[in-house]
């Protein structure tokens with residue numbers, strides 16, 4: 001009885017196992033291992049082209065990252081068949097490594113130099129600081145234009161303002177939508193400030209033609225269809241970290257956008273959900289140096305949504321600057337008590353104007369580039 005029980009299932013299982021390991025092949029993760037090839041300085045171009053065409057013939061995709069002195073080839077696809085020793089032995093090759101991280105385009109190992117994102121005349125990243133300020137929501141043309149002029153006078157170089165608002169309650173103000181975007185564009189015209197505003201759905205994208213930076217909010221960080229669409233919108237994306245997302249998940253969302261061909265991604269730490277309820281979220285300052293280590297993308301911080309309290313905004317903003325943030329996105333309202341959205345965390349233009357010289361001082365003290373432009 002024992003024998004029957006053993007023999008029949010073992011044969012059966014054996015066939016099934018072979019089907020899994022041989023028939024279906026290796027696990028997807030094994031096949032899709034990422035490899036990088038670091039080349040020696042000034043590689044011979046003919047040899048480099050030969051290497052690339054040979055790699056392509058092996059069925060892998062190649063992404064060439066050209067730094068000032070270093071060239072790196074990122075190989076993606078079924079790299080398990082690529083012989084590391086063979087490539088390492090080539091004259092033009094310095095080193096070959098397999099990379100465990102699942103993100104490639106966003107990975108600093110693929111692209112050692114900081115990415116600098118250009119928005120109009122403003123540069124973000126690589127020592128260039130973005131100071132983004134404005135109301136949570138656009139309430140009227142007068143309101144957005146007034147705040148825009150005030151934050152510009154105090155040193156902001158980009159204007160924020162929400163037209164499509166993700167709200168926890170369906171009964172809360174949902175934003176002025178297309179009309180709000182028109183008001184924001186009027187403020188752009190009057191001040192010359194490039195504008196940042198949130199998209200919540202693919203169907204809204206046709207209204208974003210004149211928007212300079214598209215914000216993808218925390219709640220949509222893993223809206224994969226929207227991420228894919230933003231991958232070919234040709235505009236810089238301000239990607240906010242999800243409420244409970246890990247660094248790797250944030251970087252994988254950036255990877256979605258970059259895989260579509262849009263390399264202009266700005267990462268934003270905006271506080272995460274922890275057991276603490278005193279503040280709206282918990283500002284994870286650790287995210288700044290960690291993301292800088294893992295990725296070449298600029299990292300900015302939102303002290304307003306991170307804390308939920310206006311009096312915490314200046315100290316948290318300065319802490320973020322001290323930790324190496326490439327920028328800040330701050331909610332500023334002319335009358336926070338009567339704001340239609342997020343009044344308790346909005347600072348006044350006067351408080352913003354007191355904070356901006358301290359930001360410059362902090363950058364100077366820390367030895368970062370002085371410009372806050």
Ligand code: PEP
Nearest residue numbers: 162217218219240270305
């Ligand atoms: C916002 O910036 O107005 C916003 C809704 O932010 P978050 O997605 O970080 O909550």
Ligand code: MN
Nearest residue numbers: 136331341342
């Ligand atoms: Mn808000």
